Amino acid sequence: MGFTSDMFVRPISDIKIPNHDYKTIFKTAQQCRQHPPQISLYASHYHLMKRVHKATTITTTCILKEERDRCSSPSFTSHGLRFIRGKKLLSELSTWRIGGPCKYFVQVFDRNQLLSAIRYCHERSIRFLIIGKGSNCLFDDAGFDGCVILNRIDFIEETKPGIYRVGSGYPFNQLGVRCSNDGFTGLEFASGVPGTVGGGAFMNAGANGQEISDAIYSVEILQTDGRLETINRNDLAFGYRKSSFQDMQDLAAIVAVTFKLKPFPSAREQQKEYLTKRRLSQPLGERSAGSVFKNPEGIGVSAGELIEKAGLKGFRLGNAKISEMHANFFINCGSTSKDMIELINLVKEKVKDKFKVELREEIQYVSPI
Numbered sequence: 117m118g119f120t121s122d123m124f125v126r127p128i129s130d131i132k133i134p135n136h137d138y139k140t141i142f143k144t145a146q147q148c149r150q151h152p153p154q155i156s157l158y159a160s161h162y163h164l165m166k167r168v169h170k171a172t173t174i175t176t177t178c179i180l181k182e183e184r185d186r187c188s189s190p191s192f193t194s195h196g197l198r199f200i201r202g203k204k205l206l207s208e209l210s211t212w213r214i215g216g217p218c219k220y221f222v223q224v225f226d227r228n229q230l231l232s233a234i235r236y237c238h239e240r241s242i243r244f245l246i247i248g249k250g251s252n253c254l255f256d257d258a259g260f261d262g263c264v265i266l267n268r269i270d271f272i273e274e275t276k277p278g279i280y281r282v283g284s285g286y287p288f289n290q291l292g293v294r295c296s297n298d299g300f301t302g303l304e305f306a307s308g309v310p311g312t313v314g315g316g317a318f319m320n321a322g323a324n325g326q327e328i329s330d331a332i333y334s335v336e337i338l339q340t341d342g343r344l345e346t347i348n349r350n351d352l353a354f355g356y357r358k359s360s361f362q363d364m365q366d367l368a369a370i371v372a373v374t375f376k377l378k379p380f381p382s383a384r385e386q387q388k389e390y391l392t393k394r395r396l397s398q399p400l401g402e403r404s405a406g407s408v409f410k411n412p413e414g415i416g417v418s419a420g421e422l423i424e425k426a427g428l429k430g431f432r433l434g435n436a437k438i439s440e441m442h443a444n445f446f447i448n449c450g451s452t453s454k455d456m457i458e459l460i461n462l463v464k465e466k467v468k469d470k471f472k473v474e475l476r477e478e479i480q481y482v483s484p485i
């Protein structure tokens with residue numbers, strides 16, 4: 117989307133002339149009589165309106181030019197945040213290491229920054245995407261024609277024994293280790309999961325019979341209109357890789373999650389056992405996005421098993437390959453998004469032909485526009 121000048125019209129409060137500094141306002145007005153007024157003045161200036169409105173206009177025009185220049189440079193600051201324009205590669209932001217440049221990129225470290233980033237996008241009708249570790253996303257080689265907001269809200273506080281309030285950008289993996297080390301059960305499975313707490317809640321991450329939803333006490337979310345809301349677990353619905361968040365029209369982002377865990381002396385051993393199992397059965401050192409497909413429900417056979425039985429383990433299409441270790445992990449060996457999508461579609465077709473089972477993706481496609 118191109119910039120138009122009216123995107124940069126700002127109310128006078130944003131113009132760096134203090135309300136009482138009439139001298140500067142008059143001076144600016146005198147310099148720029150040719151411009152028509154575009155925005156209204158504050159009531160306190162009303163008695164000066166006739167003489168001042170031209171000052172407002174020209175000052176705004178200066179801001180427009182300044183902001184347009186800033187926004188077309190490789191990096192610029194707005195709303196107190198540093199944006200990178202056109203340079204950040206999505207391949208650097210995804211565990212699959214696939215994806216072209218995004219039009220804007222910004223990192224947020226707390227709730228207010230997240231709100232500012234969303235406001236920035238909202239004011240300019242820029243499409244935005246919140247990502248955590250990008251461990252479940254397939255980005256396009258063409259990139260993303262919007263703003264990628266990288267969630268780095270990564271605080272953790274134990275408010276009472278077994279109750280943890282955690283920023284949505286906190287690594288899920290680390291949370292699993294921390295809670296198990298502290299002797300609490302419920303999140304042992306999280307160690308080894310490469311996502312964030314927010315991504316985990318959004319997807320209702322699970323493994324080894326545990327799910328994040330079983331440990332959640334409440335979730336703090338940010339709505340697109342800027343409102344913050346805390347939702348109790350009882351008011352949320354979860355299923356296999358499914359959560360209420362996926363259906364919320366007004367959700368901007370999950371900001372923090374509070375977990376309530378029970379004491380369990382063997383939590384640490386349990387966590388280590390899960391991690392060992394994961395290391396033995398999953399290609400963790402390779403560029404993947406974890407399970408590509410959800411397990412089909414109600415048939416008692418996993419997606420990995422079906423793909424293996426279809427004879428596809430180790431199959432390679434271009435530079436995208438099905439892991440020899442686990443058939444539901446697809447490896448990027450220098451692949452494009454096109455290769456990976458073709459491989460995914462081919463697997464779906466073969467499994468459908470052979471077993472009459474429709475595999476459904478767990479990974480999320482992020483379209484470039």
Ligand SMILES: NC(=O)C1=CN([C@@H]2O[C@H](COP(=O)(O)OP(=O)(O)OC[C@H]3O[C@@H](n4cnc5c(N)ncnc54)[C@H](OP(=O)(O)O)[C@@H]3O)[C@@H](O)[C@H]2O)C=CC1
Pocket residue numbers: 244245246247248249250251252253267284285288308309310311312313314315316317318319320321322323368369370371405406407480
């Ligand atoms: N069990 C396993 O071994 C593995 C599990 N996973 C799971 O995949 C998920 C990926 O996590 P992560 O890498 O952080 O996510 P990603 O960065 O891959 O984002 C995935 C999706 O989650 C949504 N999302 C991410 N963070 C937030 C947030 N704070 N608020 C709202 N929505 C959010 C985004 O939705 P939108 O597009 O709407 O912005 C995005 O499309 C986790 O559930 C992880 O547990 C991944 C790999 C292996």
Ligand SMILES: C=C(O[C@H]1[C@H](O)[C@@H](CO)O[C@H](OP(=O)(O)OP(=O)(O)OC[C@H]2O[C@@H](n3ccc(=O)[nH]c3=O)[C@H](O)[C@@H]2O)[C@@H]1NC(C)=O)C(=O)O
Pocket residue numbers: 322323324325397405406407408409410411418419420421422424429441442443444478
């Ligand atoms: C990796 C993910 O989560 C994983 C999670 O780590 C593990 C461990 O609990 O259980 C799920 O995998 P999974 O169902 O493939 O679990 P596994 O224990 O590896 O395999 C299940 C069964 O399939 C068989 N199997 C698996 C892979 C394979 O190539 N061939 C095969 O026959 C295994 O022998 C086993 O009998 C989650 N995947 C899904 C889609 O639910 C993820 O979500 O990205």
